[in-house]
Amino acid sequence: MTARVNGKEPWQLTATEISPYLRKGELKVEDYVKSLLSRIHQRDSAVRAWVFFSPSLILQRAKELDDLPLDQRGPLFGLPVAVKDVILTKDMPTQYNSRMFQTEEASGVDANCVMSLRQSGALIFGKTSTTEFATSKQGNWHQNLTANARDPKRTPGGSSSGSAAAVADCQVPFALGTQTGGSIVRPASFNGCYGFKPTWGAISREGLAQWSVTLDTCGFFTRSIDDLVVLADAFQIKDDDPVPSKSFSLQGAKIGFCKTPNWPQAGEGTRGAMSKAQDILTKHGATVEEFDLPEDFDKVLGWHAAVMAGEGRTSFLGQYLTHKDLMHETIVGHVDNVENVSRKAQLQAYDGCARLRPILDEIASKYDAVITPSVIDEAPVGLENTGDMVSRSPRHRSPRHRSPRHRSPRHTATLCPVC
Amino acid sequence: MTARVNGKEPWQLTATEISPYLRKGELKVEDYVKSLLSRIHQRDSAVRAWVFFSPSLILQRAKELDDLPLDQRGPLFGLPVAVKDVILTKDMPTQYNSRMFQTEEASGVDANCVMSLRQSGALIFGKTSTTEFATSKQGNWHQNLTANARDPKRTPGGSSSGSAAAVADCQVPFALGTQTGGSIVRPASFNGCYGFKPTWGAISREGLAQWSVTLDTCGFFTRSIDDLVVLADAFQIKDDDPVPSKSFSLQGAKIGFCKTPNWPQAGEGTRGAMSKAQDILTKHGATVEEFDLPEDFDKVLGWHAAVMAGEGRTSFLGQYLTHKDLMHETIVGHVDNVENVSRKAQLQAYDGCARLRPILDEIASKYDAVITPSVIDEAPVGLENTGDMVSRSPRHRSPRHRSPRHRSPRHTATLCPVC
Numbered sequence: 010m011t012a013r014v015n016g017k018e019p020w021q022l023t024a025t026e027i028s029p030y031l032r033k034g035e036l037k038v039e040d041y042v043k044s045l046l047s048r049i050h051q052r053d054s055a056v057r058a059w060v061f062f063s064p065s066l067i068l069q070r071a072k073e074l075d076d077l078p079l080d081q082r083g084p085l086f087g088l089p090v091a092v093k094d095v096i097l098t099k100d101m102p103t104q105y106n107s108r109m110f111q112t113e114e115a116s117g118v119d120a121n122c123v124m125s126l127r128q129s130g131a132l133i134f135g136k137t138s139t140t141e142f143a144t145s146k147q148g149n150w151h152q153n154l155t156a157n158a159r160d161p162k163r164t165p166g167g168s169s170s171g172s173a174a175a176v177a178d179c180q181v182p183f184a185l186g187t188q189t190g191g192s193i194v195r196p197a198s199f200n201g202c203y204g205f206k207p208t209w210g211a212i213s214r215e216g217l218a219q220w221s222v223t224l225d226t227c228g229f230f231t232r233s234i235d236d237l238v239v240l241a242d243a244f245q246i247k248d249d250d251p252v253p254s255k256s257f258s259l260q261g262a263k264i265g266f267c268k269t270p271n272w273p274q275a276g277e278g279t280r281g282a283m284s285k286a287q288d289i290l291t292k293h294g295a296t297v298e299e300f301d302l303p304e305d306f307d308k309v310l311g312w313h314a315a316v317m318a319g320e321g322r323t324s325f326l327g328q329y330l331t332h333k334d335l336m337h338e339t340i341v342g343h344v345d346n347v348e349n350v351s352r353k354a355q356l357q358a359y360d361g362c363a364r365l366r367p368i369l370d371e372i373a374s375k376y377d378a379v380i381t382p383s384v385i386d387e388a389p390v391g392l393e394n395t396g397d398m399v400s401r402s403p404r405h406r407s408p409r410h411r412s413p414r415h416r417s418p419r420h421t422a423t424l425c426p427v428c
Numbered sequence: 429m430t431a432r433v434n435g436k437e438p439w440q441l442t443a444t445e446i447s448p449y450l451r452k453g454e455l456k457v458e459d460y461v462k463s464l465l466s467r468i469h470q471r472d473s474a475v476r477a478w479v480f481f482s483p484s485l486i487l488q489r490a491k492e493l494d495d496l497p498l499d500q501r502g503p504l505f506g507l508p509v510a511v512k513d514v515i516l517t518k519d520m521p522t523q524y525n526s527r528m529f530q531t532e533e534a535s536g537v538d539a540n541c542v543m544s545l546r547q548s549g550a551l552i553f554g555k556t557s558t559t560e561f562a563t564s565k566q567g568n569w570h571q572n573l574t575a576n577a578r579d580p581k582r583t584p585g586g587s588s589s590g591s592a593a594a595v596a597d598c599q600v601p602f603a604l605g606t607q608t609g610g611s612i613v614r615p616a617s618f619n620g621c622y623g624f625k626p627t628w629g630a631i632s633r634e635g636l637a638q639w640s641v642t643l644d645t646c647g648f649f650t651r652s653i654d655d656l657v658v659l660a661d662a663f664q665i666k667d668d669d670p671v672p673s674k675s676f677s678l679q680g681a682k683i684g685f686c687k688t689p690n691w692p693q694a695g696e697g698t699r700g701a702m703s704k705a706q707d708i709l710t711k712h713g714a715t716v717e718e719f720d721l722p723e724d725f726d727k728v729l730g731w732h733a734a735v736m737a738g739e740g741r742t743s744f745l746g747q748y749l750t751h752k753d754l755m756h757e758t759i760v761g762h763v764d765n766v767e768n769v770s771r772k773a774q775l776q777a778y779d780g781c782a783r784l785r786p787i788l789d790e791i792a793s794k795y796d797a798v799i800t801p802s803v804i805d806e807a808p809v810g811l812e813n814t815g816d817m818v819s820r821s822p823r824h825r826s827p828r829h830r831s832p833r834h835r836s837p838r839h840t841a842t843l844c845p846v847c
Contacts, residue, residue: 097537117536118516121638124746210641213743219540219634222641245745245763249771324632326664327543344664352668356789363782370775 012040019044024088024182025235031087034079038071038087038132045089045134049180055161056178057153058171060094061101061136070132083130085243091175091184093168094136095143095218096120096227101133105218106141108150108335109328120216122185122227122244129243134181137171140395142218142325143187144168146337147393154392158200163388166196167395169204169230176230177202183240184230189220189317191383193228195396199388203231211246221320223359224313260294265376267300270307276386286380297380300372305365312358318348319355431459438463443507443601444654450506453498457490457506457551464508464553468599474580475597476572477590479513480520480555489551502549504662510594510603513555514562514587514637515539515646520552524637525560527569527754528747539635541604541646541663548662553600556590559814561637561744562606563587565756566812573811577619582807585615586814588623588649595649596621602659603649608639608736610803610817612647618807618815622650630665640739642778643732679713684795686719689726695805705799716799719791724784731777737767738774 014022014030019041030036046064053059067089074087097103097120104110123133138155140147145168147154155170157163158178165174169186173196176184186193188206197204205228212227219225231237238252266287268275275283287297321343328336329344342348373379389396433441433449438460449455465483472478486508493506516522516539523529542552557574559566564587566573574589576582577597584593588605592615595603605612607625616623624647631646638644648659657671685706687694694702706716740762747755748763761767792798808815 103537114536117533118522119746121743121746125749128746128749210739211742213638213745214641215636215638215743215746217634219632222629222633245742247771320629323630323664324540324634326632327538327540327547327634330544330547352666356786360782360786363779363785366782367775367779 012036018048020048020179022182023233023236024085024231024239025233027182028086028088028239032079032082034075038074039068041087042067042071042089042132042134045181048178052178052180055156056158056165056174056180057155058091058137058165058175058178058180059135060104060106060138060151060171063101063135066100067132067134074130074132077130083128084239085126086130087132088130088183088239089132089134089181090126091134091137091172091181092123093143093172093184093186094139095168095187096123096185097216098123098133098136101136103136104150105143106139106147106150107328109332111150118216121213123216125213125244126185131183131243137169137175137184139170140168141337142220142328142340143189143192144220144321144337144340145190145395145397146339147395156392157388158202160388162390164199164390164392164395166199166384166388168192169196170395173197173200173202173204173230176200176232179232182231182236186228186230187217188226188228189224190313191397193226193230194383197230198383199396203234203237204383205229205231205237205241207241207244207246212244219324221317221324223316223320258294259290262290262295262377263375264290264295264297265300265373265379266297267302267379267381269302269381271310271385272382274385275382278387279382279385283380283382290380295377298376302372303368305361305368308361309365312361314348315350315354315358316362318343318346318350319352319358322346322350431455437467439467439598441601442652442655443504443650443658444652446601447505447507447658451498451501453494457493458487460506461486461490461508461551461553464600467597471597471599474575475577475593475599476574477510477556477577477584477594477597477599478554479523479525479557479570479590482520482554485519486551486553493549493551496549502547503658504545505549506551507549507602507658508551508553508600509545510553510556510591510600511542512562512588512591512603512605513558514606515542515604516635517542517552517555520555522555523569524562525558525566525569526747528751530569537635540632542635544632544663545604550602550662556588556594556603558589559587560756561639561747561759562608562611563639563740563756563759564609564814564816565758566814575811576807577621579807581809583618583809583811583814585618585803585807587611588615589814592616592619592621592623592649595619595651598651601650601655605647605649606636607645607647608643609732612645612649613802614815614817616649617802622653622656623802624648624650624656624660626660626663626665631663638743640736640743642735642739677713678709681709681714681796682794683709683714683716684719684792684798685716686721686798686800688721688800690729690804691801693804694801697806698801698804702799702801709799714796717795721791722787724780724787727780728784731780733767734769734773734777735781737762737765737769738771738777741765741769 092098095105097116097118099117099119100115102112102114103116155165155174157165158174169192172184172186175181177200193204193206206226207228209226214227229240290297325340325344333341511517514524516535516537518536518538519534521531521533522535574584574593576584577593588611591603591605594600596619612623612625625645626647628645633646650656709716744759744763752760
């Protein structure tokens with residue numbers, strides 16, 4: 010039984026809500042993590058978000074943090090972060106959902122992003138489930154497949170499965186993920202929490218599993234927009250212009266709605282959610298303008314596949330030579346280049362995407378924000394398949410709602426039905 | 429005293445020369461490494477290429493390899509590789525020439541490229557000196573600065589200082605390096621060995637220090653072209669068209685000579701070496717055609733600087749937050765963005781380089797090969813400064829010769845005056 014904060018259990022609060030109590034010492038980090046541990050104890054058999062998790066290590070770290078004088082407490086003081094299990098952690102194993110890397114030994118090395126979090130006062134809480142090497146395949150080691158935080162029969166999405174589920178389920182306020190296709194935005198959408206995939210290169214990738222140097226991006230999950238800002242600030246993510254202040258109003262704002270060339274595949278859930286988002290934005294005084302992308306953008310999905318396959322050929326060579334019999338056949342196929350992606354096709358993909366980048370910037374510059382779907386529909390039933398980032402053939406159609414990728418700030422208040 | 433092979437000490441031979449003896453068991457790996465150890469014992473006080481080096485670990489690995497049946501011996505069987513000390517090795521420490529990472533503990537994790545080498549039968553020999561985090565600065569930890577293998581008063585170049593010096597000095601046949609500016613081609617040129625900086629993404633970067641995701645490239649050093657091919661094959665580096673066979677003749681070949689916009693800074697050594705290369709090529713029946721790059725290529729060096737600074741801002745954040753007082757002020761300056769590189773300038777650099785990539789390919793497609801200088805002149809005297817990849821202002825001028833980046837195969841036979 011831990012102390013309640015503002016009439017709630019500590020695990021129910023967002024990072025922004027609980028942070029002042031921790032920093033001022035009004036709530037001990039030890040008591041906060043005990044509250045989270047009780048939440049996990051209650052929920053883990055249903056959600057199964059964790060692949061490494063040591064209560065004794067967590068409590069030890071909590072006590073070390075509690076010993077810090079108030080004036081040495083960093084911006085993330087005492088805030089627990091779940092780490093996707095393709096990111097190195099010096100005091101915990103990193104297993105990549107690969108039978109080749111099954112171990113109880115700590116990695117000995119911190120990824121650069123983990124180093125930044127620790128130094129800002131965060132508590133590295135444990136490692137969360139992922140697909141094998143964060144590719145599109147479920148992997149061959151985890152026996153206890155992670156479930157969606159909202160419905161145990163549905164997938165949480167992937168590859169950042171456990172990170173999204175743990176945050177959405179109020180087991181931790183923060184989690185790190187990575188994205189090469191839709192591995193942050195899809196699980197965030199499926200579980201109903203926020204996923205932030207920052208621009209490429211905004212967070213160091215040193216110490217992360219590599220699939221595609223061109224695409225791999227480190228990002229994170231939270232349960233509030235304010236919490237996204239806290240982590241973005243900790244990683245010093247900034248643009249040339251300052252971020253609009255909290256008093257930013259939608260009155261008179263111009264919002265672009267980009268359906269992308271994949272809109273015909275959107276299910277009823279996605280269509281309904283986007284329509285609802287438009288209504289909310291309009292009601293708050295914004296103008297929502299639909300726009301189409303120029304024809305060349307039809308090729309992006311093919312280029313994306315060529316880059317993933319071409320770069321996957323070299324990225325997985327070390328594992329392939331070590332134990333290809335323990336790898337998913339799709340990953341083995343990347344190294345064997347079964348798709349026969351030529352170097353020429355890979356270069357055409359690089360050049361094609363590079364040509365479109367400033368064109369997309371030019372289009373986006375006409376709007377205060379752009380909204381676009383993050384998945385084709387709500388989380389499908391079943392845990393074996395984490396869903397597609399988008400299907401190139403229209404074969405996934407399931408009804409019900411899901412969340413748009415960019416929500417209006419006003420919309421966020423209604424997000425979390427759990428806590 | 430170890431057995432002589434072909435009338436030479438084993439340490440004198442290239443990998444290609446010694447490999448058949450090792451694979452057939454006619455020379456024990458143990459005897460080969462003892463020969464290398466004797467060479468290092470004799471030379472280390474002058475060259476100081478190594479920052480971690482354990483004869484007992486080397487001998488243990490050698491014995492394990494000698495126990496392998498002949499039919500299980502991989503393509504790199506028993507061939508020692510030096511590893512630049514910004515690349516993770518599970519059984520050796522990784523210290524980045526940073527006081528922050530001074531340790532005797534093994535990293536616990538192998539970089540993907542090290543994994544590939546081990547699985548191909550290579551013997552990971554030790555860790556070689558680098559500048560701090562492989563940036564342009566010498567670093568603040570190494571007390572024994574590495575010397576050029578040819579002249580102890582001169583720099584070996586950087587940042588892959590020890591890797592180039594160890595190979596050129598016949599202490600190992602192979603070494604791994606990394607390049608963000610000229611960190612492979614410069615030390616190879618300065619020390620008089622071969623440096624191969626493959627195309628971006630050809631070798632996995634997982635487990636390597638990160639400075640610039642756009643530029644960082646893993647590559648290697650050898651003392652013969654045949655040895656370059658052995659390593660390129662081990663890393664499965666291939667293009668759409670097969671590599672020309674060994675019987676490739678220069679007769680009738682068309683060679684482009686690209687002076688680049690930085691040619692005015694070339695010293696007498698560089699001018700002489702390029703002129704000599706032209707003579708040799710012409711004498712063997714090739715036509716050498718000088719060509720200029722279109723005007724926009726003048727901007728590449730500025731874009732390169734913008735990308736390094738902009739990406740350095742995020743790459744070094746973890747170390748900065750951990751112990752910026754222990755970092756070189758130039759690296760701290762990257763994180764603080766003292767050069768005020770705007771996001772807009774960084775994007776212009778990306779777009780500018782992307783626009784020129786196919787133009788350069790188009791130009792290069794007219795030739796069988798292109799030669800261009802790899803440094804502005806020979807290695808300068810002094811060990812504190814590892815030399816510039818190229819100076820943006822013409823302030824480096826020193827006489828004498830140096831080697832062109834791409835040599836004709838015939839020229840290689842005369843390369844190594846040491847062994």
